[in-house]
C-alpha cells in the first residue's frame with residue numbers, strides 16, 4: 001500500500017490529488033490512517049494503533065478499514081506503478 | 088485501556104468534493120441529532136420497548152389540532168372537525184381527537200364499530216365510503232349517524248331501510264367534481280358537472296323518507312392547491328342554494344373532506360415540504376372566502392365540516408429504528424440496513440422522510456441508500472440520503488410518520504412492533520403491544536391430514 005507521493009493531505013482532512021485535480025475530505029480517523037500509510041506503516045500496526053485508541057472491536061474495524069482502502073483505491077490515490085515496481 | 092476510556096469510534100471515510108451543486112442526494116438532510124422526543128430520551132425508549140418502535144406525541148396532536156382549528160375559526164363562524172379514522176385509528180389517538188372535540192369520520196363497519204366502542208355518540212359519526220352493508224346502514228340509522236351516500240344503489244337501500252326501521256335517516260351525498268386538479272377523483276359519489284349530484288338530491292327530497300343534512304366531497308389527498316378547495320366549496324354551495332330555492336330546505340352542513348398536505352416532502356420534490364407546501368391558513372382562507380361569498384343568508388350559514396387526516400397527525404408520529412449493518416454496494420454506493428422496513432413504513436413510497444440519527448455525530452457524512460430489513464428488493468426507506476457515519480446498533484428517528492402507517496402497515500416477514508404515546512407530562516404509555524407469533528397462528532388451522540411429516 002502506497003499513497004501516491006504527489007497527493008497532499010492537510011491536518012484538517014483536506015486531500016488534493018494534483019494528477020487529477022480532484023479534492024476530497026477525510027475525517028480525523030481517516031487522516032490518521034492515510035498518514036500511517038504514507039509513513040509505510042504495515043497494516044497490522046495501523047489496526048493495532050486504532051484499536052488501542054478508539055472504542056471499537058477488531059472485526060468491526062477490519063470491515064471499515066477494508067472499505068476505506070477500497071475507496072482510496074477507487075479514487076486512484078494509491079501509487080499502483082510504484083507498488084508493482086516494489087513487487 | 089478500558090473501552091470506555093477510548094475515543095468514540097467513527098469509521099474512516101473519504102468523500103470527493105464536487106463543486107457546490109446539490110447532487111441527487113439532495114441538500115444536507117438533518118444535522119442535529121434527535122436524542123429526545125418530547126423530552127424522553129430515544130435510548131431509554133429503545134431500552135424499554137425495543138426497536139423498531141412507533142412513538143406518538145400527544146402534545147403534538149393537540150397543538151396541531153388547535154392550530155388547524157384556529158386557522159378556520161378565525162375566518163368562519165361554524166367549524167367542526169371529524170377525525171378520519173383510517174388515517175390513524177389507534178384508540179388512544181382517536182380519544183385525543185375526541186377529547187379535543189372532533190367527531191368521528193369512518194368508512195367501514197369495522198371503523199364505525201370502533202368509533203362506537205370509543206364512546207362516540209352515533210349522531211357525531213359520519214359514515215362515508217362505497218361499502219356499507221345493510222346491517223351497517225341499519226345500525227347507523229338507529230344511532231342517528233350521518234350517512235354519506237356514495238351511489239344510487241346505496242340511496243335506494245337507505246330508502247328501503249327507512250321504511251323498514253320507520254325512522255328518517257340523516258343523509259348527505261358525496262359529490263365529485265372538477266376542481267381543476269388532475270387526476271380528478273370521480274369514482275366516489277355523484278358527479279356535479281353532469282348533473283348526477285343534482286339528480287340524487289332531487290331523489291332524496293322527493294322521497295320524503297330521508298332527512299337531507301349536508302353535502303360532502305373529498306377532492307384528493309396531499310393537495311397542494313388551495314384554490315381547488317374554493318372551487319369545491321363554491322360548487323357545493325351552489326347545490327345547497329339550489330336545494331334551498333327549489334325545496335325551501337336548508338342544508339345544515341358542507342363537508343369538504345380531508346386532503347390538506349402535511350409538512351412531509353413528496354418524492355421527487357426539490358424543496359423540503361416544510362418550505363414549499365401551502366400552509367393550513369391558505370386552505371382556510373380559500374374555503375372560508377368561498378363559503379362566505381356564496382350567497383347564504385347570514386343566519387343560515389352552513390356548518391363547515393372538515394375530515395382532515397394526514398395534516399393533523401403526520402407530525403405527531405415518529406418511528407425509532409436501529410442500524411443492523413453498513414454495506415458497500417458494487418456501484419461504490421454506501422448502504423445502511425435498518426430494522427424498520429416498508430411493511431411498517433409504507434409512506435416511504437410517497438415521501439422522502441426526514442431521518443435523524445439519535446446520537447451525537449461529527450459533520451462527516453456519506454451519501455447512503457437506507458434499506459429496511461426485509462428480504463425484498465422493494466424495501467427501501469430512502470433511496471438517497473446524506474447521513475452521518477452510523478455504526479451498527481446506532482438509532483435513527485424517522486419523523487412525520489403519524490398518518491396512514493399505523494393503519495396501513497402490513498404484517499409481512501416480521502411482526503408489527505409496539506406503539507407508545509408520550510403524554511403531556513412526558514409519561515410514556517404503551518398504546519399497542521407488539522405482535523407475537525400467536526397473534527397470527529391463532530387464526531390459522533392446519534387440516535388434520537397435514538399435521539404429521541417426517542423430514
Ligand SMILES: Cc1ncc(COP(=O)(O)O)c(C=O)c1O
Nearest residue numbers: 171305308345346394395396397
Ligand atoms: C372521505 C375521506 N375523508 C377524509 C380523508 C382524510 O384525508 P387526508 O388524510 O388526506 O386529510 C379521506 C382519505 O382518504 C377520505 O377518503
